[in-house]
Amino acid sequence: xxxxxxxxxxxPFFHDALPYAGGGELVPPGTPDGVRLHxxxxxxxxxxxxxxxLELRQADAQGRVPRIEGSIRRTGAFTGWGRAATDADxxxxxxxxxxxxxxGGASFFALTVFARGLLDRLFTRAYLPGxxxxxxxxxxxxxxxxLQVVREDDGSVRFDVRLQGEGETVFIQFPRxxx
Amino acid sequence: xxxxxxxxxxxxxxxxxxxxxxxxQRQPGTAQxxxxxxxxxxxxxRHPTQAPRHADPEGAELVGPxxxxxxxxxxxxxLTVHHAGEPIGERMVVAGRVIDGDGRPVRRQLVxxxxxxxxxxxxxxxxQHPAALDPHFTGVGRCLTDDEGGYRFTTIxxxxxxxxxxxxxxxxxxxxxxxxxxxFTQRLVTQxxxxxxxxxxxxxxxxxxxxxxxxxxxxxxxDHDLTTHEWATGYRWDVVLSGAHATPLEQEDGxxx
Numbered sequence: 001x002x003x004x005x006x007x008x009x010x011x012p013f014f015h016d017a018l019p020y021a022g023g024g025e026l027v028p029p030g031t032p033d034g035v036r037l038h039x040x041x042x043x044x045x046x047x048x049x050x051x052x053x054l055e056l057r058q059a060d061a062q063g064r065v066p067r068i069e070g071s072i073r074r075t076g077a078f079t080g081w082g083r084a085a086t087d088a089d090x091x092x093x094x095x096x097x098x099x100x101x102x103x104g105g106a107s108f109f110a111l112t113v114f115a116r117g118l119l120d121r122l123f124t125r126a127y128l129p130g131x132x133x134x135x136x137x138x139x140x141x142x143x144x145x146x147l148q149v150v151r152e153d154d155g156s157v158r159f160d161v162r163l164q165g166e167g168e169t170v171f172i173q174f175p176r177x178x179x
Numbered sequence: 180x181x182x183x184x185x186x187x188x189x190x191x192x193x194x195x196x197x198x199x200x201x202x203x204q205r206q207p208g209t210a211q212x213x214x215x216x217x218x219x220x221x222x223x224x225r226h227p228t229q230a231p232r233h234a235d236p237e238g239a240e241l242v243g244p245x246x247x248x249x250x251x252x253x254x255x256x257x258l259t260v261h262h263a264g265e266p267i268g269e270r271m272v273v274a275g276r277v278i279d280g281d282g283r284p285v286r287r288q289l290v291x292x293x294x295x296x297x298x299x300x301x302x303x304x305x306x307q308h309p310a311a312l313d314p315h316f317t318g319v320g321r322c323l324t325d326d327e328g329g330y331r332f333t334t335i336x337x338x339x340x341x342x343x344x345x346x347x348x349x350x351x352x353x354x355x356x357x358x359x360x361x362x363f364t365q366r367l368v369t370q371x372x373x374x375x376x377x378x379x380x381x382x383x384x385x386x387x388x389x390x391x392x393x394x395x396x397x398x399x400x401x402d403h404d405l406t407t408h409e410w411a412t413g414y415r416w417d418v419v420l421s422g423a424h425a426t427p428l429e430q431e432d433g434x435x436x
Contacts, residue, residue, distance in 0.1 A: 001280060001281070001282070001422075002278060002280065002282055002419040003210070003392075003393070003396065003419060004210065004211075004280060004419050004420070004421055005367060005369060005396055005397070005418045005419045005420070006210060006211050006212060006369060006388045006393050006394070006396060006397060007211060007212060007367055007368060007369050008212060008355075008368070008369040008370040008384060008385075008387075008388075008397070009212075009219075009221075009222075009368075009370075009384060010355070010357075010368050011355060011370075012303075012305050013293065013295075013301040013303040013305060013306060013355075014293060014355065015303060015305075016293065016302065016317070016318075016319055017291060017292070017293030017318075017319040017357075018291060018293075018357060043224040043225050044224035044225070044228075045224050047224075049225065051305075055366070057239045057240065057242070057243075057244060057363045058239050059238055059239050063238075065238065065239045065241075065242040066245075067242060067245045068245055069245050069246055069247030069248075069249050069250055070247075070249055070250065071244055071245075071246065071250065072246065072250035072251065072289075073249055073250055075249065079244065079245070080239065080242075080244070081244035099238075099239070101238070102238030102239065103238070105237050105238050108238070110238070110239045110240045110363055112363075112366050114368055115225055116221055116225075117219070117221030117222050117223075117224070117225035117226075118214065118222070118225050118226065119212035119213065119214050119216060119219065119222055119226070119384070119387050120211055120212050120214060121366060121367075121368055122227065122231075123231075123240075123364070123366075133237075135232075135234045139232070143232075163224075163226070163227060164224060164225065164226060164227055164228055165228070168227055168228060168229055169227075170229070170232050171227055171229075171231045172231055172232055172233075172234045173231035173232070173233055173234075174233075174234065174235070174236050174240070174364040174421075174424065175233070175235065175424065176280060176364070176421045176422040176423070176424055177364065177421045
């Protein structure tokens, strides 16, 4: 088997390369059934992280995962992928739709987290309210809570990412990622 | 911690960092960066303290995003042609092949790069160190891999640059690379370095990969066959993403599963 190429931090200078106009808009703002997925990325001191980047992968409302181009130059078709940097207050926003469960599984947003100071990317999941599966159910309650979005009064869903310390987000390693 | 590194008088010197790196590397080597790597000061408050939880990928995690020619214009692979004049510096081709952990080519997938100019300055508002901006170089590129997983960029060799990790800290010359596989789980962001750079042993980001053979995989190779007559030097750098979990058939059928 070939040996895996190691990762490195995204560093502080990715803003002109990775984020792009409309990157966080999987559907146009104002779309019926659209939802805002948003939150703040925090460091171990509880301070917001203004130089983080999140990527989102998800199914459509029927639980189908699109395999179509058009995520960078959006055409209006739902591609199920987006990218958003945090702002000066550590906040990110995606405009999207709520995913359906794929093949009878739980409904969640799959997220990748990058930041200056973070030496490799992290994976996590943001489950919709009331959703669960074997993975989530097996976690202690405090850890489970870190993977569930919070429904806000305005109908949006909030998912904060805590890189370290109290309430640290549960991050996921998949079987084939480490040799 | 941040107050410590913000005061010049209290900043660690390169000798301190070298000793910290050596101490960290007395432990068994890791083929991926150690997220908790104190010589890289910015990692102190930004690494998870809990080990990651293991999960089998499900649903959207089994399907990578798809990019195509509506997303990426072929001219984006040449970083030297986006302005009225030629950029300053050594024109360079960086090319290679992206495969997955099973040796399969990663076809028609997005590769993104960003880098400093020949003087070690990023065209980014966060980089204010006193080296010249090049009006003819932005340092950002994209391409799609071909059917063999091949990619190719034309660019300028980046310069090393100072940063504030410790006193007199300099990053080795590098190009940032962002890569996708056929599955969401194969995502990779990394940096590629150049052979013989004297700053590599001193750099806490590079040295956070504590297995020397794994570190070496981030160093491009000079390739005279990629060098072109009276035009550009050539460097080869191949990439291996992690393996996919779904079989190719499942990947085709996944959206109906």
